[in-house]
Amino acid sequence: MPSPLHVAFCARDTGIWRIDRISAVKGAALPAAERLDICEGSALSLPPGAVWTLRGVTSNARYTRRAELDSLTAVQEPLGRPQSRCAALIPIRKTETWWALAQDERRAIFEEQSHHIDIGLHYLPEIARRLHHARDLGEPFDFLTWFEYAPEHSAAFERMVDSLRQTPEWDFVDREVDIRLSR
Amino acid sequence: MPSPLHVAFCARDTGIWRIDRISAVKGAALPAAERLDICEGSALSLPPGAVWTLRGVTSNARYTRRAELDSLTAVQEPLGRPQSRCAALIPIRKTETWWALAQDERRAIFEEQSHHIDIGLHYLPEIARRLHHARDLGEPFDFLTWFEYAPEHSAAFERMVDSLRQTPEWDFVDREVDIRLSR
Numbered sequence: 001m002p003s004p005l006h007v008a009f010c011a012r013d014t015g016i017w018r019i020d021r022i023s024a025v026k027g028a029a030l031p032a033a034e035r036l037d038i039c040e041g042s043a044l045s046l047p048p049g050a051v052w053t054l055r056g057v058t059s060n061a062r063y064t065r066r067a068e069l070d071s072l073t074a075v076q077e078p079l080g081r082p083q084s085r086c087a088a089l090i091p092i093r094k095t096e097t098w099w100a101l102a103q104d105e106r107r108a109i110f111e112e113q114s115h116h117i118d119i120g121l122h123y124l125p126e127i128a129r130r131l132h133h134a135r136d137l138g139e140p141f142d143f144l145t146w147f148e149y150a151p152e153h154s155a156a157f158e159r160m161v162d163s164l165r166q167t168p169e170w171d172f173v174d175r176e177v178d179i180r181l182s183r
Numbered sequence: 184m185p186s187p188l189h190v191a192f193c194a195r196d197t198g199i200w201r202i203d204r205i206s207a208v209k210g211a212a213l214p215a216a217e218r219l220d221i222c223e224g225s226a227l228s229l230p231p232g233a234v235w236t237l238r239g240v241t242s243n244a245r246y247t248r249r250a251e252l253d254s255l256t257a258v259q260e261p262l263g264r265p266q267s268r269c270a271a272l273i274p275i276r277k278t279e280t281w282w283a284l285a286q287d288e289r290r291a292i293f294e295e296q297s298h299h300i301d302i303g304l305h306y307l308p309e310i311a312r313r314l315h316h317a318r319d320l321g322e323p324f325d326f327l328t329w330f331e332y333a334p335e336h337s338a339a340f341e342r343m344v345d346s347l348r349q350t351p352e353w354d355f356v357d358r359e360v361d362i363r364l365s366r
Contacts, residue, residue, distance in 0.1 A: 003279070004319050057319045062245070066285040096186070102249040103290075136187050136240045136319055 005058045007132050009089055009144065010037040010050040017087055017181040025165070027093070027175030036089070036181055038146075054091055056132025056144040063110050068117050077125040084128060084148035087181040088157065091134075091141035098172035099135075114167030123160045126153040141175065188241045190315050192272055192327065193220040193233040200270055200364040208348070210276070210358030219272070219364055221329075237274055239315025239327040246293050251300050260308040267311060267331035271340065272362040274317075274324035281355035282318075297350035306343045309336040324358065 011019065011033030022030055033051040046053060061069060098106065110116050120129065128148045135142040149157050161178075164170065194202065194216035205213055216234040229236055244252060281289065293299050303312065311331045318325040332340050344361075347353065 004321065006321060057321075059319050060282045061286055063286055065287040069285045099243045102252045103244055103246055104248040107286075133319060136242050136316060138187065138189060138240075 005040055007056055007058070007144075008039040008046055009054045009056075009146075010039060010047055011035070011052045012037055012047065012050045017183050020180045020182055023178045023180075025176035025178050026173060027177075030091075030177050030179070036179075054089075054134070054141060054144055055137055055139055056134040057137065058130065059133045063107050064117060068111075068121075071121055072117070072124065075121070075124045077128050079128050079130055079146070079148050081128065081148065081150075083150040085183050086149050086151055086154060086157070087183070088147040088161075089144060089179040089181065090147070090161070091144045091175075091177050091179075092173050093141045093175040094143075094172045095174045109169050109172070114164075114169035116164065116167065116169060119160060119163050119167075123156055126150070127157055127160060141177075188223055190239055190241070190327075191222040191229055192237045192239075192329075193222060193230055194218070194235045195220055195230065195233045200366050203363045203365055206361045206363075208359035208361050209356060210360075213274075213360050213362070219362075237272075237317065237324060237327055238320055238322055239317040239324075240320065241313065242316045246290050247300060251294075251304075254304055255300070255307065258304070258307045260311050262311050262313055262329070262331050264311065264331065264333075266333040268366050269332050269334055269337060269340070270364040270366070271330040271344075272327060272364065273330070273344070274327045274358075274360050274362075275356050276323065276325045276358040277355045278357045292352050292355070297347075297352035299347065299350065299352060302343060302346050302350075306339055309333070310340055310343060324360075 011030070013034050015035035015037035017036040017038070019033055019036055022032060031051050037047060037050075039046065064072070101109075111118070120127075126149055130146045132144040132146070133142070134144055147157065194213070196217050198218035198220035200219040200221070202216055202219055205215060214234050220230060220233075222229065247255070284292075294301070303310075309332055313329045315327040315329070316325070317327055330340065
């Protein structure tokens with residue numbers, strides 16, 4: 001795990017990813033934009049003219065146990081694979097009730113009840129992902145998850161997202177936007 | 184647990200807390216300064232003329248289980264008690280090895296081996312504390328802990344700090360500064 005990486009997702013008129021659609025799953029959507037520019041680095045100088053910008057930071061694992069981390073590491077593949085011409089950015093916010101829970105309570109909902117890690121593992125290595133934490137940065141969302149996959153795995157991606165949205169964990173999601181992209 | 188509160192500790196020539204001493208426990212110290220100003224709020228406009236500023240954010244519990252959280256909540260007292268005329272600000276940074284550990288490995292070192300929560304609980308309500316997370320903000324320290332206590336509990340505070348520094352958890356601390364203050 002490298003040091004925290006600060007990432008800004010900037011919706012504007014340039015960027016390698018074309019925004020195909022923005023859907024409000026729960027709560028307010030985000031304004032339409034043409035393209036998404038992804039800026040990485042701790043001294044972020046944000047490009048001008050963004051319609052919206054969402055910031056997050058990669059961080060240490062919060063729920064994942066050693067055996068789970070080893071399973072994930074053994075099969076996951078990095079972002080940036082040439083065949084990954086589809087992407088999704090899914091910002092979510094969780095309720096105050098979620099954040100007031102103790103660590104063991106959140107872990108039990110996250111994995112023992114919702115199988116969040118297990119569901120993600122099932123779709124590796126086809127669906128590559130990177131989680132960004134945003135709550136402690138004072139952002140409007142708590143998490144920004146970025147996914148990349150090849151067009152032939154689009155149906156698998158839909159199944160994965162649907163599975164997660166049916167879990168008890170998702171009862172604690174009070175805002176979710178689903179942004180689909182291609183290049 | 185309220186929403187994350189952004190806090191900046193600004194060492195400068197004004198502020199209600201007088202800085203009595205700054206000690207390097209491990210790694211580099213921080214420059215001397217007269218007083219400490221504490222600014223709270225997500226839209227922090229930092230005062231000018233600071234010798235140094237450390238920023239952090241209160242956040243959700245990362246290791247604490249429900250039973251432990253209930254024990255802490257039952258006895259802890261807030262910051263700002265009139266008799267709390269002594270304070271300490273202890274910024275620490277942990278190693279990359281620590282941050283690469285899985286959640287269950289960090290929890291085991293933190294509590295089952297080091298009794299971090301249990302040690303803190305033993306000194307409640309005399310020693311009030313607030314933890315601020317800083318690693319994900321790109322700060323030079325990972326945590327800033329602020330303690331407040333009455334002068335008659337100074338010896339107890341020293342015992343608490345000594346106990347924590349002798350734990351296996353502290354083997355993962357690679358920078359620590361100890362700032363003592365009074366008002």
